[in-house]
Amino acid sequence: MNTKAATTNETGPLLLRVLVFTLIISVMNGTMFNVVLPVISKEFQLTASQVTWIVSGYLIVYAIGTVTYGKLTDKFSIKSLITFGLLLLTVGSLVGVAATQYWMIIVARILQAAGAAVIPALAMIIPVRFFSPEKRGRALGTSAIGTALGAALGPIIAGFVSSALNWKFLFVIPLLSLITLPLYRKYLDDEPVTNEKIDYIGGILLAGTVATFLLALTQSNMWLLVTGLVILVLFIIRIRYASVPFVNPAIFRNKQYSIGMAIAFVLVAVGFGIPFLTPLMLSDVNGLSPASIGLIMLPSALITAILGRKGGKLADEKGNPFLLYIASTLLAGGFIILSSVVGMSPTYIQIFLTLGVLGQSYIQIAMSNTISRTLPKDEVGIGMGLLSMFNFIAAAVSTTAIGKLLDGGATTVHLNPFVHDKVAFVYSNILLALALIVVVMAVLYSLQFGRKSNNK
Numbered sequence: 001m002n003t004k005a006a007t008t009n010e011t012g013p014l015l016l017r018v019l020v021f022t023l024i025i026s027v028m029n030g031t032m033f034n035v036v037l038p039v040i041s042k043e044f045q046l047t048a049s050q051v052t053w054i055v056s057g058y059l060i061v062y063a064i065g066t067v068t069y070g071k072l073t074d075k076f077s078i079k080s081l082i083t084f085g086l087l088l089l090t091v092g093s094l095v096g097v098a099a100t101q102y103w104m105i106i107v108a109r110i111l112q113a114a115g116a117a118v119i120p121a122l123a124m125i126i127p128v129r130f131f132s133p134e135k136r137g138r139a140l141g142t143s144a145i146g147t148a149l150g151a152a153l154g155p156i157i158a159g160f161v162s163s164a165l166n167w168k169f170l171f172v173i174p175l176l177s178l179i180t181l182p183l184y185r186k187y188l189d190d191e192p193v194t195n196e197k198i199d200y201i202g203g204i205l206l207a208g209t210v211a212t213f214l215l216a217l218t219q220s221n222m223w224l225l226v227t228g229l230v231i232l233v234l235f236i237i238r239i240r241y242a243s244v245p246f247v248n249p250a251i252f253r254n255k256q257y258s259i260g261m262a263i264a265f266v267l268v269a270v271g272f273g274i275p276f277l278t279p280l281m282l283s284d285v286n287g288l289s290p291a292s293i294g295l296i297m298l299p300s301a302l303i304t305a306i307l308g309r310k311g312g313k314l315a316d317e318k319g320n321p322f323l324l325y326i327a328s329t330l331l332a333g334g335f336i337i338l339s340s341v342v343g344m345s346p347t348y349i350q351i352f353l354t355l356g357v358l359g360q361s362y363i364q365i366a367m368s369n370t371i372s373r374t375l376p377k378d379e380v381g382i383g384m385g386l387l388s389m390f391n392f393i394a395a396a397v398s399t400t401a402i403g404k405l406l407d408g409g410a411t412t413v414h415l416n417p418f419v420h421d422k423v424a425f426v427y428s429n430i431l432l433a434l435a436l437i438v439v440v441m442a443v444l445y446s447l448q449f450g451r452k453s454n455n456k
Helices: 001-043 052-074 076-098 102-116 118-130 133-164 168-171 173-187 200-219 222-241 250-255 255-271 273-284 291-320 320-341 344-373 377-405 422-450
Strands: none
Touching: 001 052, 001 118, 001 168, 001 173, 001 273, 001 291, 052 076, 052 200, 052 250, 052 291, 052 377, 076 102, 076 118, 076 320, 076 377, 102 118, 102 173, 102 273, 102 422, 118 133, 118 173, 118 344, 118 377, 118 422, 133 168, 133 291, 133 344, 133 377, 168 173, 173 291, 200 222, 200 291, 250 255, 250 377, 255 273, 255 344, 255 377, 255 422, 273 377, 273 422, 320 344, 320 422, 344 377, 344 422, 377 422
């Protein structure tokens, strides 16, 4: 019997359980602040686009960090990386607790993101490394439970903590991730440090490209856009001629991988509109408090957590396209119905939010599984790391773009005839546009992956 394979079969499920708990804390840390953005905005007298830096700034660093950690797994042990990441997350949390000014909050969130980015990198790598392809869907579905539970608990905990204490106490919650550190160090092997060279210059150029482009988008600054293009050109030159490039350009010549990444980017950006837009909508249109917003968002996330593993099972048994079509129907349908009930009783939003949240979760499972099957074994680390990075860049782009649209204020144009509240028009229009994008992406996915039997 293969001892290494037996060990992998034993440690895989154990690591997955620990990972689920870590993901809960990680997702909570990423989404809790969505609920209190209106409170922070009023306290520091910020516009919608300015306050989104608490989310988008976190996601920019998170995005860069995930691909960096994914690449570093080629050289350093996962055990060492998770130790470093969780300790850095702790430092950022402590800075946040002590923060007294807005810029200190941003610094704290950046430090948190730099540490917490190791978690989504693990969430991509552990199912691929420790589970066979025919069981990978279930593993991804299980990790999706952690994501969904984090999304469920984040808003409700944020609402009650900010109402009963102060929103700054949200920085204390990520400290719970330290509980998992001894377990990771127990179940992960002491993999030797290899002589694999890391192209740090290429990594810095990649980070600079991502950060500058997102800054250009946030600030609507043409000079930043030009700077980003220059850095991108330098990055492309670097990976083409470096002896051991940070990202092997050959990976992008993999047509299935590249198209899958593009589709995933758009779908994740659209899906992230739900956790970002909903709290702002409920606060602006319905006048709800953070605690009430958390209660409205709780059931949909709990249902998604319960059904998360079912999505992975469907991917394994029926194929990724089957799951993607179900997910797209749920997400697009959820957007359309939510667009129609904006301004009505929050109970309607609470009920129909489940469609969108469940669809969003299933899309991530389907796309992660689809993309993992396009990669050869030696490109899994960087390939899945890039997927994680693209996911969080997409989320940052989504929050920034929606923030800009909301900054434009109320509009007299309404695309949905069922909506009559002028304050709700802009939210309804955005939701309809997101539904249309989901349909287009589902069609593109079908053309590329729908007829491929090996994508089952």
